[in-house]
Amino acid sequence: MKPEYKKNSDKHRRIIEAAVKVFAKNGFFNSKVSEIARAANVADGTIYLYFQNKDDILICLFEEEMAKVLENMRHALSGITDPPKKLEHFALAHLSLMEQHHELAEIIQVEIRQSSKFMKEYTNEQFHQYLNIISEIIKEGQAQGVFRQDILPGVAKRAFFGALDEMSRYWVLSSVKKYSITMAAKQISDFFLKGMLQHNSES
Amino acid sequence: MKPEYKKNSDKHRRIIEAAVKVFAKNGFFNSKVSEIARAANVADGTIYLYFQNKDDILICLFEEEMAKVLENMRHALSGITDPPKKLEHFALAHLSLMEQHHELAEIIQVEIRQSSKFMKEYTNEQFHQYLNIISEIIKEGQAQGVFRQDILPGVAKRAFFGALDEMSRYWVLSSVKKYSITMAAKQISDFFLKGMLQHNSES
Amino acid sequence: MKPEYKKNSDKHRRIIEAAVKVFAKNGFFNSKVSEIARAANVADGTIYLYFQNKDDILICLFEEEMAKVLENMRHALSGITDPPKKLEHFALAHLSLMEQHHELAEIIQVEIRQSSKFMKEYTNEQFHQYLNIISEIIKEGQAQGVFRQDILPGVAKRAFFGALDEMSRYWVLSSVKKYSITMAAKQISDFFLKGMLQHNSES
Amino acid sequence: MKPEYKKNSDKHRRIIEAAVKVFAKNGFFNSKVSEIARAANVADGTIYLYFQNKDDILICLFEEEMAKVLENMRHALSGITDPPKKLEHFALAHLSLMEQHHELAEIIQVEIRQSSKFMKEYTNEQFHQYLNIISEIIKEGQAQGVFRQDILPGVAKRAFFGALDEMSRYWVLSSVKKYSITMAAKQISDFFLKGMLQHNSES
DNA sequence: CATGAATGAGCTTTCATTCAT
DNA sequence: AATGAATGAAAGCTCATTCAT
Numbered sequence: 033m034k035p036e037y038k039k040n041s042d043k044h045r046r047i048i049e050a051a052v053k054v055f056a057k058n059g060f061f062n063s064k065v066s067e068i069a070r071a072a073n074v075a076d077g078t079i080y081l082y083f084q085n086k087d088d089i090l091i092c093l094f095e096e097e098m099a100k101v102l103e104n105m106r107h108a109l110s111g112i113t114d115p116p117k118k119l120e121h122f123a124l125a126h127l128s129l130m131e132q133h134h135e136l137a138e139i140i141q142v143e144i145r146q147s148s149k150f151m152k153e154y155t156n157e158q159f160h161q162y163l164n165i166i167s168e169i170i171k172e173g174q175a176q177g178v179f180r181q182d183i184l185p186g187v188a189k190r191a192f193f194g195a196l197d198e199m200s201r202y203w204v205l206s207s208v209k210k211y212s213i214t215m216a217a218k219q220i221s222d223f224f225l226k227g228m229l230q231h232n233s234e235s
Numbered sequence: 236m237k238p239e240y241k242k243n244s245d246k247h248r249r250i251i252e253a254a255v256k257v258f259a260k261n262g263f264f265n266s267k268v269s270e271i272a273r274a275a276n277v278a279d280g281t282i283y284l285y286f287q288n289k290d291d292i293l294i295c296l297f298e299e300e301m302a303k304v305l306e307n308m309r310h311a312l313s314g315i316t317d318p319p320k321k322l323e324h325f326a327l328a329h330l331s332l333m334e335q336h337h338e339l340a341e342i343i344q345v346e347i348r349q350s351s352k353f354m355k356e357y358t359n360e361q362f363h364q365y366l367n368i369i370s371e372i373i374k375e376g377q378a379q380g381v382f383r384q385d386i387l388p389g390v391a392k393r394a395f396f397g398a399l400d401e402m403s404r405y406w407v408l409s410s411v412k413k414y415s416i417t418m419a420a421k422q423i424s425d426f427f428l429k430g431m432l433q434h435n436s437e438s
Numbered sequence: 439m440k441p442e443y444k445k446n447s448d449k450h451r452r453i454i455e456a457a458v459k460v461f462a463k464n465g466f467f468n469s470k471v472s473e474i475a476r477a478a479n480v481a482d483g484t485i486y487l488y489f490q491n492k493d494d495i496l497i498c499l500f501e502e503e504m505a506k507v508l509e510n511m512r513h514a515l516s517g518i519t520d521p522p523k524k525l526e527h528f529a530l531a532h533l534s535l536m537e538q539h540h541e542l543a544e545i546i547q548v549e550i551r552q553s554s555k556f557m558k559e560y561t562n563e564q565f566h567q568y569l570n571i572i573s574e575i576i577k578e579g580q581a582q583g584v585f586r587q588d589i590l591p592g593v594a595k596r597a598f599f600g601a602l603d604e605m606s607r608y609w610v611l612s613s614v615k616k617y618s619i620t621m622a623a624k625q626i627s628d629f630f631l632k633g634m635l636q637h638n639s640e641s
Numbered sequence: 642m643k644p645e646y647k648k649n650s651d652k653h654r655r656i657i658e659a660a661v662k663v664f665a666k667n668g669f670f671n672s673k674v675s676e677i678a679r680a681a682n683v684a685d686g687t688i689y690l691y692f693q694n695k696d697d698i699l700i701c702l703f704e705e706e707m708a709k710v711l712e713n714m715r716h717a718l719s720g721i722t723d724p725p726k727k728l729e730h731f732a733l734a735h736l737s738l739m740e741q742h743h744e745l746a747e748i749i750q751v752e753i754r755q756s757s758k759f760m761k762e763y764t765n766e767q768f769h770q771y772l773n774i775i776s777e778i779i780k781e782g783q784a785q786g787v788f789r790q791d792i793l794p795g796v797a798k799r800a801f802f803g804a805l806d807e808m809s810r811y812w813v814l815s816s817v818k819k820y821s822i823t824m825a826a827k828q829i830s831d832f833f834l835k836g837m838l839q840h841n842s843e844s
Numbered sequence: 845c846a847t848g849a850a851t852g853a854g855c856t857t858t859c860a861t862t863c864a865t
Numbered sequence: 866a867a868t869g870a871a872t873g874a875a876a877g878c879t880c881a882t883t884c885a886t
Contacts, residue, residue, distance in 0.1 A: 043846095061264035065881060066848095075847040077883075086881065116432065170431070179431045187402065187414055187422045188431065194401025195394035202393055211390055219390045227430030228373070228382050228391065229319065246871090268856060278872045283857065449867095467670035471860060472869095481868040483862075492860065522838065576837070585837050593808065593820055593828045594837065600807025601800035608799055617796055625796045633836030634779070634788050634797065635725065652850090674877060684851045689878065 044082045046072040048096060051089050056135035060090055060143045090143065097136050098158035101129060105165060115173030116225050122166060123196055123217040130200035131213055138204045141197070163189045188224075195220050247285045249275040251299060254292045259338035263293055263346045293346065300339050301361035307332060308368060318376030319428050325369060326399055326420035333403035334416055341407045344400070366392045391427075398423050450488045452478040454502060457495050462541035466496055466549045496549065503542050504564035510535060511571060521579030522631050528572060529602055529623040536606035537619055544610045547603070569595045594630075601626050653691045655681040657705060660698050665744035669699055669752045699752065706745050707767035710738060714774060724782030725834050731775060732805055733826035739809035740822055747813045750806070772798045797833075804829050 050072035054063045065086055069076045083089045108125040112118045130137035166189035173179035199216050203209055211219075253274035257266045268289055272279045286292045311328040315321045333340040369392040376382035402419055406412055414422075456478035460469045471492055475482045489495045514531040518524045536543040572595035579585035605622050609615055617625075659681035663672045674695055678685045692698045717734040721727045739746040775798040782788035808825055812818055820828075 064879090069848095076849095076881090077847055078845085080882070081845070173431075178433055180433055183426075183431055184414065184418070184422055187419050188426065190401045190405055191398035191423045191426055194397040194399070194404075196397070197401060198393045198397025199390065201397075211387065215387075216390050219387055220394045223386075223391065223394055223430070224426050225430045225432050227426070227428045228376070228386055229428050230381055230383055267854090279856090279874095280858075280872055281870080284870070289856070470858090475869095482860090482870095483868055484866080486861070487866070579837075584839055586839055589832075589837055590820060590824070590828055593825050594832065596807045596811055597804035597829050597832055600803040600805070600810075602803070603807060604799045604803025605796065607803075617793060621793075622796050625793055626800050629792075629797065629800055629836070630832050631836045631838050633832070633834045634782070634792055635834050636787055636789055673875090685877090686852060686879075687850055690849070695877070 041082070043072070043074055043078060047074065047079060047082055047089065048093050051093050052097070052135050052139065055090065055093070055143055056138040060086075065089075090139075093139070094156075095158055098140075098162065101136075102158055102162050102165075104129060105162065109165070109169075115169050115176060115178055116221075118169045118172075119166075119192070119224065120217070120221040122169065122192075123221040124214060126196050127200055127203075127213045127217050131203065134204055137200055141201050141204050163193055166192050192220075192224055195223070244285070246275070246277055246281060250277065250282060250285055250292065251296050254296050255300070255338050255342060258293065258296070258346055259341040263289075268292075293342075296342070297359075298361055300336075301343075301365065304332060304339075305361055305365050305368075308365065312368070312372075318372050318379060318381055319424075321372045321375075322369075322395070322427065323420070323424040325372065325395075326424040327417065329399050330403055330406075330416045330420050334406065337407055340403055344404050344407055366396055369395050395423075395427055398426070449478070449480055449484060453480065453485060453488055453495065454499050457499050458503070458541050458545060461496065461499070461549055462544040466492075471495075496545075499545070500562075501564055504546075504568065507535060507542075508564055508568050508571075511568065515571070515575075521575050521582060521584055522627075524575045524578075525572075525598070525630065526623070526627040528575065528598075529627040530620065532602050533606055533609075533619045533623050537609065540610055543606055547607050547610055569599055572598050598626075598630055601629070650691070652681070652683055652687060656683065656688060656691055656698065657702050660702050661706070661744050661748065664699065664702070664752055665747040669695075699748075702748070703765075704767055706742075707749075707771065710745075711767055711771050711774075713738060714771065718774070718778075724778050724785060724787055725830075727778045727781075728775075728801070728833065729826070729830040731778065731801075732830040733823065735805050736809055736812075736822045736826050740812065743813055746809055750810050750813055772802055775801050801829075801833055804832070 047068060050068045051063075054068045054071055057063075058067075065079055066076050068089065069079055072079075079089070083092060105122065105125055109118050109121055112121055130140075167185035170179055170183060170185040170188050174181055174183065174185075196217075199220065250271065253271045253276075254266075257271045257274055260266075261270075268282055269279050271292065272282050275282075282292070286295060308325065308328055312321055312324055315324055370388035373382055373386060373388040373391050377384055377386065377388075399420075402423065453474065456474045457469075460474045460477055463469075464473075471485055472482050474495065475485055478485075485495070489498060511528065511531055515524050515527055518527055573591035576585055576589060576591040576594050580587055580589065580591075602623075605626065656677065659677045660672075663677045663680055666672075667676075674688055675685050677698065678688050681688075688698070692701060714731065714734055718727055718730055721730055776794035779788055779792060779794040779797050783790055783792065783794075805826075808829065
């Protein structure tokens with residue numbers, strides 16, 4: 033069994049951070065392990081003291097970064113009790129995060145969903161939990177009677193996440209921001225809360 | 236200049252179809268040209284009579300298949316005039332298509348957005364037009380006064396497509412279908428039309 | 439009535455002529471058979487009706503062109519009886535020919551001597567005869583008593599040819615002609631006739 | 642930027658030496674990198690730690706070996722002051738070297754002048770210097786009044802080198818030595834010094 | 845723990861040659 | 866005779882991974 037070394041080691045951290053940059057720039061398959069090593073200021077062989085192989089770098093990267101994203105989101109929503117407000121805040125927090133950490137965003141957008149290795153064989157627990165924050169909000173709202181009972185939380189969570197995700201992909205890939213983060217977040221949460229039909233907007 | 240041969244050649248078709256299967260199974264980077272050749276029942280070298288290189292196979296594949304998807308969608312919506320109905324039909328048609336052509340769906344989901352080659356450098360005209368079908372519906376609805384005027388069609392088209400896309404990714408990757416296509420399509424278009432709030436039409 | 443022009447000799451010649459151009463431009467190994475075919479305005483497959491393979495094109499090219507060179511040289515020397523004058527004329531004729539047919543010159547310079555295929559296994563009869571024109575002149579001169587008896591014609595023919603050959607290589611490769619053909623020919627034949635020492639012609 | 646490693650590394654040397662053998666045997670284009678690797682007792686990939694590509698092997702080989710040849714020749718002529726004697730010694734030293742290092746000779750004969758890569762695009766500094774040893778001798782002789790003033794050193798250097806080169810090609814390619822090195826060297830330098838005319842040999 | 849030179853399997857692509865038309 | 870689409874072997878080069886130091 034591999035010694036596994038200390039995850040909190042300086043080198044481990046540096047390699048992950050280097051990998052985020054390198055994968056975001058070139059994509060997973062076009063990135064060379066030696067390039068990550070150089071960016072992390074370690075020897076090629078050192079990578080293999082901390083990670084099993086190249087795939088493992090991506091998996092660890094994803095899990096560790098997603099854990100942060102998850103924690104970040106939970107913290108961002110912690111003070112809010114109203115489910116619709118929560119949803120609105122989720123949208124804002126998600127898009128803000130994707131904007132701030134655009135390299136990570138690009139990897140999540142592009143690399144993670146890329147290979148059957150990572151989305152089929154590899155069960156994506158962190159991502160699952162992230163999506164479930166949304167469905168929990170919806171269930172909560174249904175319990176409180178503010179959301180319609182016929183909504184399937186399992187469908188809604190994906191639809192809502194997908195809407196945000198596609199919007200941030202647009203930002204990640206186009207680099208020109210036609211719409212502000214706050215406006216986009218407001219629009220998207222509005223779609224899901226009030227819909228787009230005219231009479232819905234009457235107050 | 237490469238002779239380009241006849242695009243309607245039997246071989247061109249066979250190679251594209253083989254590539255759809257092979258790319259869907261292994262992903263672009265894990266697919267070998269020789270594997271596509273074998274699947275297409277042609278020699279390795281024959282591939283290069285019809286395509287410039289491996290990348291070119293993916294680009295052609297995407298353009299040709301997207302053209303079909305686009306045409307298919309336009310045809311599916313041709314009889315419908317009511318914008319909300321159109322949106323509902325778009326959802327259904329999109330999810331149905333993704334289900335029927337799950338290999339193509341997987342490639343669109345996973346490969347196309349994967350590489351800088353295909354989403355950054357390569358301007359994705361067909362995909363753009365596909366998204367614009369949605370924004371056109373919304374603009375039409377706004378003109379008719381059925382959709383709220385404050386909706387940004389450029390945001391809404393992405394949000395709506397993203398919602399559908401994430402849903403179909405779930406199907407593509409999980410293979411277990413918890414929800415029916417029709418139900419999911421209905422739910423998603425409902426979110427966007429009526430929102431999720433309980434008493435939307437009430438003030 | 440059929441045109442009845444010699445089809446095969448026409449094509450054969452066109453292919454040889456095309457090959458001269460193509461080999462001179464790219465070198466033998468960097469030349470593609472299809473490029474020769476295109477230059478000769480025939481189909482790829484047609485080449486193989488007239489030549490066994492790519493090597494055979496070079497061999498035939500060399501033999502046919504060398505036959506012409508040989509004939510040309512014999513004709514150029516036909517009117518001259520004085521061996522020293524013959525040598526001088528050989529130099530001039532050789533360099534003139536190389537200048538006029540620089541593509542052929544380049545092939546002789548560069549390709550022919552290039553592969554063991556062509557200079558080891560392949561006995562180069564035409565080239566041999568060409569060299570022997572020189573040794574015959576020398577023997578003739580020795581018989582007439584104008585050339586020193588201690589000269590080995592077998593060494594002298596190579597030395598003389600090599601001197602001319604290196605000079606024409608310089609022209610073939612540099613394209614800037616610092617010295618005129620006639621001056622170079624005069625100098626080189628002078629070296630071999632009178633030597634370079636100061637008072638050679640004094641007795 | 643490639644690390645370039647230490648040129649004095651054992652491997653660099655071994656690869657060059659292996660390449661000399663392999664290129665001499667098969668010619669550059671018919672030699673496989675893997676064959677060189679095998680001959681050098683290194684892995685295929687190791688070649689690319691020391692050389693950029695196959696072409697680079699030939700270029701480095703030529704530069705390093707020519708540097709040695711150059712040094713060798715300068716050393717051989719160092720003790721001699723009389724220009725005619727120098728020329729005679731040049732001939733002897735050149736032919737001796739070509740005989741001793743016949744594999745290198747074969748490459749210089751055959752490969753170097755073969756490709757536009759090496760004689761057109763690639764300026765051949767070492768070779769130039771080698772030729773200029775000859776022209777320097779001639780200029781020296783002219784300054785001392787022992788060589789005729791009308792001799793163009795730029796023509797003479799090529800003529801003299803060409804004469805020697807053609808002679809050594811004969812040896813390299815034929816493997817049967819009809820004439821001894823010393824006799825050939827003496828003959829060739831005699832041609833250039835005293836010429837071939839009868840009265841020239843009178844002293 | 846760290847290194848980085850060495851490895852070699854494996855890939856894309858080319859192109860001389862063939863053969864059905 | 867002529868064609869040129871198809872073939873498939875072959876080779877240069879890359880790069881994840883290892884292991885002696």
